[in-house]
Amino acid sequence: MEFRMESDSIGLRQVPKDAYYGVQSLRAMENFKITGLKLNEEFIKSLAEIKKASAITNSAIGLLDEKIEKAITAACDEIIEGKLHEEFIVDPVQGGAGTSSNMNANEVIANRAIEILGEEKGNYKIVHPNDHVNMGQSTNDVIPTAGKITILRLLEKAMSKLEILHKALDEKSEEFDDVIKMGRTQMQDAVPIRLGQEFKAYSSVIKRNIARLNKVEKHLKVINMGGTAIGTGINADEEYLSKIVPTLNEVTNLGLMQAEDLIDSTQNLDIFVEVSSGIKNCAVSLSKMANDLRLMSSGPRTGFGEINLPSKQNGSSIMPGKVNPVIPEVMNQVAFNIIGNDVTITMAAEAGQLELNAFEPIIFYNLFQSIETLTNGVDTFVENCITGITANRERCRELVENSVGIITAICPHVGYKKAAKIAKTALKTGESVRKIIIREGILRESELNDILDPIGMTEPGISCKNLIAK
Structure with missing residues (x-):
């Protein structure tokens, strides 16, 4: 391998001759062997968008030679298109508040711009990573802005998947609207509910989470570009300060x-805690839903057996024919990971000191992961689980009929004391509540049929009104 010599404040260092990254990126790669992963693809593109907007702005106000600006812009466009991403060699978890990521971008863009201008990589007299590519900027406004742009793009994908989930749950609520089943509180029989009502509740909580994330998106659009090192705008031209954000919007x-x-905006990272909280809320709702689906589908012979989940793969290496609820299980695990990430993000945001928070790299590493795993989790949840759920209608009805819980619907018609006595008899003898009431002549069968009508038992006041009418 051939090398070129580069220098920084640490000293001289050999860099592979064909590399677009430079000495600072190389040192960072060696210092931060933490996750073994590369920077998020969207984050790399966001960095390039910021560098492009900065070059255009600096050129427009007469601080950057137009020829250099065009070369920088062309290099940025290539990165935005997905090229040169392999040259971003720093680990996402790094010391220095993201300086390594910023310099990796500066060096790659500078060397590609040098090449575009017909010179050899490493000739920073032509295009310099700091003086030209990083002009008017600091790691401390570039990195949080790139993070926000990345999160906005990742959230857009997540929201589209959540909208699909919301629609799928709505459709299931309509499909199952006539399926009466036993509602349970604290894992004990409570009162009847329609399966469609349960799925409507799932739909409602997803709708609420979508609204919550829509709200936080507005806060993410507030950025600190132009603030440079600590928000005072040092080394940024006054005209640049007023034009950089409008230019970045055009990009x-x-x-x-x-x-x-x-x-x-430079020293406080509460917005990322807010985003993480919204993602965590969504994950908690999804995990609870997954728990419910695993319970309702449990069995197939010895559990609730109220619904069937699509069979996706063998569930055991030893038990023939066993099929596990693997999709809800993976949704649970996605949620556990997101909740853990939220703790890390919270602690990192709290750990800022004075004019800067140095822990943005770990915040972004965890937050990007949370959004992407939520997106992928929801995608498989819809495609491989929700849309294929079917109801065991007779099983649901049987459990209602044999449950003592329906006594609650009968209580307004016979009184609490008598209802309690019927319930105790049913529990003691194993007879159904219906059979005891008819045998003892407490209510006529036609009256009981009205009271135990699926709609009557699952909407307020209908049963009582029917009795009063008679």
């Missing part, structure tokens, strides 16, 4: 806004 089409208080 990203995201409707970004410059923060009113750039110092606050």
Whole structure:
């Protein structure tokens, strides 16, 4: 392998001659062998968008030679298209508040721009990573802005999957609207409910989570570009400060806004805690739903057996024919991981000191992962589980008929004391509540049929009104 010599404040260092990254990226790669992973693809593109907008702005105000700006812009466009991503060699978890990621972008863009201008990589007299590509910027406004742009793009994908899930749950609520089943509280028989009502509740909580994430998206669009090191805008031209965000909007089409208080926006990372909380809330709702599906489908002979989940793969290496609820199980595990990530994000945001929080790399590593795993989890949840669920209608009805829980629906018609006596008799003898009531002449069968009508038992007041009418 051939090398070129580069220098930084640490000293001289050999860099592979064909590499687009430079000495600072190489040192970071060696120092931060943490996850073994590369920077998020969307994050890399976001960095390139910021560098492009900065070059255009600096050129427009006369600070950057137009020829250099065109070369930088062309290099950024290639990265935005997905090229040169293999040259981003730093680990996502790194010390230095993201300086390594920022310099990796600066070096790759500079060397590609040098190449575009017909010179050899490493000739920073032509295009310099700091003086030209990073002009008017700091790691401390570039990295949080790139993080927000990335999160906005990742959330867009997540929201589209959540909308599909919401629609699928709505469709199931209509399909199962006439399926009466036993409702349970604290894992004990409670009162009847329609399976469609349960699925409507799942749909409602997803709708609420979508609304919550829509709200947080607005806060993500407030960025600190122009604040440079600590929000005071040092080394940024006044005209650059006023034009960088509008230019970045032209590049990203995201409707970004410059923060009113750039110092606050630089040192406080509460927005990322807010995003993580929204993702965690969604994950908790999905995990609870997955728990319910595993319970309702349990069996097939000795459990609830109220619904059937699609069979996706063998469930055991030793028990023939066993099929496990693997899709709800993976949704649970996605949620567990997101909840853990949320703790890390919370602690990292709290750990900031004075004018900067140095822990954005771990925040973004966990937050990007949370959004992407939620997106992928929801995708498989819909495609491989929700849309294929079927109801065991007779089993559901049988459990209702044989449950003592239906006595609650009868209580307003016979009184609490008599209803309690019927329930105790049913539990003691194993007879159904219906059989005891008819045998003892407490209610006529026609009256009982009205009271135990599926709609009457699962909507407020209908049973009582029927009795009063008679």
